[in-house]
Amino acid sequence: MKVPKRLQPLVDDGLVDEVLYQLMSGKEAQVYVVRCANQLRCAKVFKEAQKRSFKQAVEYQEGRKVRNSRRARAMSRKTKYGQKEQEDAWLNAEVDALYRLAAAGVRVPEPFGFVDGVLLMELVADSNGEAAPRLDDVTLTPEQARDYHGKVIADVVRMLCAGLVHGDLSEFNVLVDPEGPVIIDLPQAVNAAGNNNAERMFQRDVDNMRRYFGRFAPDLLETDYAGEIWALYESGRLHPDSKLTGHFVRDEGIADVNEVMEVIAAATEEERERLERQQDAEED
Numbered sequence: 469m470k471v472p473k474r475l476q477p478l479v480d481d482g483l484v485d486e487v488l489y490q491l492m493s494g495k496e497a498q499v500y501v502v503r504c505a506n507q508l509r510c511a512k513v514f515k516e517a518q519k520r521s522f523k524q525a526v527e528y529q530e531g532r533k534v535r536n537s538r539r540a541r542a543m544s545r546k547t548k549y550g551q552k553e554q555e556d557a558w559l560n561a562e563v564d565a566l567y568r569l570a571a572a573g574v575r576v577p578e579p580f581g582f583v584d585g586v587l588l589m590e591l592v593a594d595s596n597g598e599a600a601p602r603l604d605d606v607t608l609t610p611e612q613a614r615d616y617h618g619k620v621i622a623d624v625v626r627m628l629c630a631g632l633v634h635g636d637l638s639e640f641n642v643l644v645d646p647e648g649p650v651i652i653d654l655p656q657a658v659n660a661a662g663n664n665n666a667e668r669m670f671q672r673d674v675d676n677m678r679r680y681f682g683r684f685a686p687d688l689l690e691t692d693y694a695g696e697i698w699a700l701y702e703s704g705r706l707h708p709d710s711k712l713t714g715h716f717v718r719d720e721g722i723a724d725v726n727e728v729m730e731v732i733a734a735a736t737e738e739e740r741e742r743l744e745r746q747q748d749a750e751e752d
């Protein structure tokens with residue numbers, strides 16, 4: 469195909485030899501299949517900031533480490549330079565996450581660098597060498613659903629052990645290749661320890677996976693991996709090979725105390741009324 473404008477610098481630099489075709493466009497980016505020497509790769513071209521939708525929302529930004537304090541100060545100002553820095557940090561987040569997760573043993577596409585706002589990465593392919601389908605595109609047997617769910621949960625645990633929460637995990641952001649699920653689309657990944665929304669996002673990610681795989685294996689709908697994993701994480705006991713049960717008893721201590729207080733108040737009130745009635749009867 470004709471080389472898209474944003475990919476031209478990579479072609480000029482010899483990083484990309486040929487642009488083959490465009491994959492279905494997602495919310496935040498255009499993704500192309502390209503040839504680099506004798507390898508097929510993916511080129512993810514991020515839309516410009518003002519064309520992106522929701523993921524750059526404040527909840528994702530909190531706790532992101534900006535290494536250089538001059539940059540950090542600039543980002544916090546509404547200057548043009550500040551906005552440019554913020555934009556670059558956002559784009560770099562996905563590359564950073566991919567390197568970090570690949571090192572932690574999570575199945576993600578292998579990154580090959582980030583040039584001129586374009587992320588070059590491994591093409592996750594099906595058995596014909598074509599771009600692999602997303603979970604949303606496939607139908608699973610109950611056994612496959614349980615197997616894939618287990619693999620995604622294991623990856624989510626490795627991710628959390630590496631300090632990251634995906635933040636937008638769904639059947640649209642997990643591909644399926646012959647070896648199973650591969651997690652993609654990470655520009656919004658959040659820092660598990662430094663972001664107050666991390667627990668809620670983690671819960672949502674894991675719930676999305678339960679709901680999706682639960683369509684094919686309804687027994688999964690009864691599990692609570694999110695609660696179990698987060699409790700282990702918070703108490704410093706989560707390891708990539710932690711044995712999980714899928715069951716978790718939520719600590720409802722506070723709610724129980726309130727309930728007991730209410731019961732006590734109601735009983736006190738009842739007793740007061742009883743005494744009043746007794747007194748009234750005695751006076752009559």
Ligand SMILES: Nc1ncnc2c1ncn2[C@@H]1O[C@H](COP(=O)(O)OP(=O)(O)O)[C@@H](O)[C@H]1O
Nearest residue numbers: 491494495496497499510577590591592599653
């Ligand atoms: N490494 C990859 N290998 C194969 N297909 C990919 C790869 N990365 C992205 N895609 C395809 O491109 C689509 C959009 O990519 P994604 O990273 O999810 O960006 P968006 O933010 O636009 O959703 C995905 O749904 C998937 O079908």
Ligand SMILES: [Mg+2]
Nearest residue numbers: 494640641653
């Ligand atoms: Mg996506």
